[in-house]
Amino acid sequence: xxxxxxxxxxxxxxxxxxxxxxxxxxxxxxxxxxxxxxxxxxxxxxxxxxxxxxxxxxxxxxxxxxxxxxxxxxxxxxxxxxxxxxxxxxxxxxxxxxxxxxxxxxxxxxxxxxxxxx
Numbered sequence: 001x002x003x004x005x006x007x008x009x010x011x012x013x014x015x016x017x018x019x020x021x022x023x024x025x026x027x028x029x030x031x032x033x034x035x036x037x038x039x040x041x042x043x044x045x046x047x048x049x050x051x052x053x054x055x056x057x058x059x060x061x062x063x064x065x066x067x068x069x070x071x072x073x074x075x076x077x078x079x080x081x082x083x084x085x086x087x088x089x090x091x092x093x094x095x096x097x098x099x100x101x102x103x104x105x106x107x108x109x110x111x112x113x114x115x116x117x118x
Contacts, residue, residue: 050118058112062086062105063093069100072117076105079112 009015050072053064066072076084086107092099105115 048118050116053115053117055112055114058110060107060110062107062115063102064105064115064117065102066117067101068117071100072103074103074105075116075118076107077113077116084111084113 007015049068049070051066051068053062053066055062071090074088076086078084084107086105089104089106090099091097091104092102093104103117
């Protein structure tokens with residue numbers, strides 16, 4: 001069975017063939033037509049790594065070993081679940097070098113809570 005297709009010719013003379021041999025997404029707006037060839041779904045990814053650090057001892061600097069192998073985003077809440085802003089330093093406190101497995105969070109006050117790393 002022969003493929004059915006539509007030919008679109010651009011003002012500069014280029015031709016685009018939209019075929020039923022592939023799955024295509026066609027979006028038009030005014031004089032503009034965008035054709036995107038959509039392939040098959042790839043395999044599922046491994047997902048993103050995340051962890052939660054619980055700070056049970058009140059402190060103004062939290063030292064977190066997360067072992068995520070990356071510089072994670074950090075969200076902090078206090079023990080009453082209020083969002084708290086701190087300064088995140090992606091450094092190993094033992095040697096002050098950059099680290100993808102440890103970080104410090106520095107706050108203006110002392111409190112307990114949780115840090116969610118993603």
